[in-house]
Amino acid sequence: MTEADLIAACRQGSGRAQKLLYEQFAGLMLGVCMRYLRHREDAEAAMLGGFVKVFRALDQYRHEGSFEGWIRRIMVNEALGQLRRKEPLHLAIDDYPTDLAITPAEAESQLNAADMMAILAELPAGYRTVFNLYALEGYSHPEIAELLGISEGTSKSQLSKARAMLQRRLAVANARASGSTSSPKEYYATGRY
Numbered sequence: 001m002t003e004a005d006l007i008a009a010c011r012q013g014s015g016r017a018q019k020l021l022y023e024q025f026a027g028l029m030l031g032v033c034m035r036y037l038r039h040r041e042d043a044e045a046a047m048l049g050g051f052v053k054v055f056r057a058l059d060q061y062r063h064e065g066s067f068e069g070w071i072r073r074i075m076v077n078e079a080l081g082q083l084r085r086k087e088p089l090h091l092a093i094d095d096y097p098t099d100l101a102i103t104p105a106e107a108e109s110q111l112n113a114a115d116m117m118a119i120l121a122e123l124p125a126g127y128r129t130v131f132n133l134y135a136l137e138g139y140s141h142p143e144i145a146e147l148l149g150i151s152e153g154t155s156k157s158q159l160s161k162a163r164a165m166l167q168r169r170l171a172v173a174n175a176r177a178s179g180s181t182s183s184p185k186e187y188y189a190t191g192r193y
Helices: 003-011 015-036 040-060 067-086 113-121 125-136 141-148 152-178
Strands: none
Touching: 003 015, 003 040, 015 040, 015 067, 015 113, 015 125, 040 067, 067 125, 067 141, 113 125, 113 152, 125 141, 125 152, 141 152
């Protein structure tokens, strides 16, 4: 069954087609939701709510662009709604210096994807959300500002702070992964503390 046939069958109310569509995209979309929400239960709730919206809005899909991208956009919006209800989206100001040196390239190669996602999940909600929208979903700062009800400057600032915090945490995780006994401070520039 082609994607167009599957969509047409879902539009006609076929339970079998809806199940196939869900099975085809559920794992990927759960991953999308988990990038925004700290708890798996919240991500699952967002994903299920997103699929309800997908099935209700299938008539609005015009076969322009990828179907997966259309579903992903719905899931991101659903996850953001869940995030607003579950976690305060305070765009927190941290007390760490942001003038950090670049983390060595090998830091990323010594960590697996699960470790990277865990480090990303530890970021404050505002940092994590802006980073995900910009770096992983490809939204622009004006789009992020509109989605979150913030200014473009705040979006840029949150992205910068998220990157700096990720660099620090990657440096610490890399030091642990390599068994290094040196201080993680060696991985970033010293500044005013």
